[in-house]
Amino acid sequence: MSELKKIILDYVKKEYLEEGDDTEITNTTPLISGGIVDSFSMVSLKLFLEAKYNISIPDAKATPKAFDSVDNIANLLQKEFNIQ
């Protein structure tokens, strides 16, 4: 699980923060409600996870709440796809 969280966290930092933006993000930082990943960009985060783990996340499961932190996303992937 910690490896999964690290992959997601690294991706979020690399893709959604501007170079030079030193906003601190942890596994519990609100991503959607915190304005780091907006609702449109959430689609790209979902596509990343689908490509990385060769899965298809149903739209009904990909809610702003489920994507609102690295912890939430990791829980979703573990529960739905048994990814650790």
Add this chain to the structure above:
Amino acid sequence: MANLGSYEDQLKSFSWKKAEEELGYRAGDDINIGEYCTDRICRMGKKDKIALYWEGFGSEPKQYTFDEMRILTNSIGHYLRKLGLRDGDRICIFLDRVPELYFGFLGILKMGGIAQPLFSAFGPESLITRLEDARTRAIITQKKHLPKVRNIVDVLPALEFIIVVDDDGSKPLRAKEHAFHMDKEERVDHFDIFRSKAETPSVLHYTSGTTGKPKGAQHVHYSIISQYITTKYVLDLRDDDIYWCTADPGWVTGTSYGIIGPWVNGVTQCVLDIGFNAENWYKFIEKYRVTVWYSAPTAVRALMKEGDEIVKRFDLSSLRHLCCVGEPLNAEAVIWSERVFGKPFHDTFWQTETGSIVISNYPKMKIKPGSMGKPFPGITATVLDTQKYEPVKTGTVGLIALKPGWPSMFRTYWNNEATYRSKFKNGWYICGDRASIDEDGYYWFVGRDDDVINTGGHLVGPFEIESALLEHPAVAESAVVGKPDPVNMEVVKAFIALKPGYQVSKELNLEIINFIRKKLSPLAMPQEIEFVPSLPKTRSGKIMRRVLRAQEWGEEVGDLSTLEND
């Protein structure tokens, strides 16, 4: 009793002159939006009234009275002048929804500058296009967005000042960069407000079209007449209201009705600067006892998705009047809001160019769910045919058109008078939207008359995205259309033919999507890419977007006689 009274009575008696008189304006007087929203309200005896309740993510809530707002907007105007900025200079606001955005907007207007708000999620390419066209002299931004500005400053020779509102001194500022802390800056009680007249330029909002680069719709200080009276009559704001407009001032709703409208009416408003979250939104309404709520159909549909149960956890009994703007409000959303909030959302229609609401559903007027409503008193609207530009019969679909002359109508497109003129046909301003009028005079939206994509209430131009896609090394050609979406009405879909040597893969799909998100904005990012061997073209080589769009919407493709290789 609603402010408007009877819609039918207003149709007979309304005149813009009446709105001028209510504001104490006479032809030829000075009229400055910044002054009307702050100093004038204080002179009316409301200096200790709260103008703004603000909450942001991870920050302490703040509140400002009208008098504090008057002084802070003075301070900003004074600071900008001290830097060397002059009246007529374009000054961009590139900020999240922090108080400096709202007061910066009014401060710019007070010193005579032209405020150019830009959505803070814009990427470098979107910024360059808009700042280059406007020859913007200064940009007000924050640490978080400074890297984006630094990346483009060298290609913008006209950009002389970069003002950072939250610099903490942890990293040195560079050439052209200036730290400004609104709350610590010299408090300027008396400021020599620029003596703007009715036709003095005020705001420059960029909007997308089917072809070419985004165009800057230029507004004037006199627009406040429309914004004042439509806020009063459509949003029905009253002295004791607590108003919440969820729009970002990077777009016109956020300035016309998120700054000017409520404050020229002397009404308290609140701002929540966080991403969308149903629970936080409801909590915010409950905490501040919001009475009037102006939002977007996309947001309403997103709330609908979260269900009815969550609504019951909050006391939302303060809500008195609900309105929406951005794209058509579907009948289901109207019925849902009536069920869960006990009030229907009232759809309003207008656009960047109109500067204020032009067609709407009004308090106390019967709502036909799914309809746009009726023209605002003082606005002459109709639906025209596409050939001779003459009014069509009841029930026939045509182009929404407005008789020019209302106060907040845009005055030109910056640097683009020819395109501005092309918007007028047969004495009418053509909005670019298709609709019909029923036997009771209600307007019913059908769709855009061009290829512009309305996603979540924001217009996105396909040309800008297609041009950016071609800069990706794998893309040979592309076409971008709107695809139906249950929440955002439309989302961007790209059809892409790859260059030889590139293979379709999930990784490439994601790479191209992220390429556009970073270069332009999340709104412009394709939510879906369909890789195709080639694109449908006319014999002269022009890509036929309409074929692809019809495919997405399940519509008839129409005449294909000019299609190449059909």
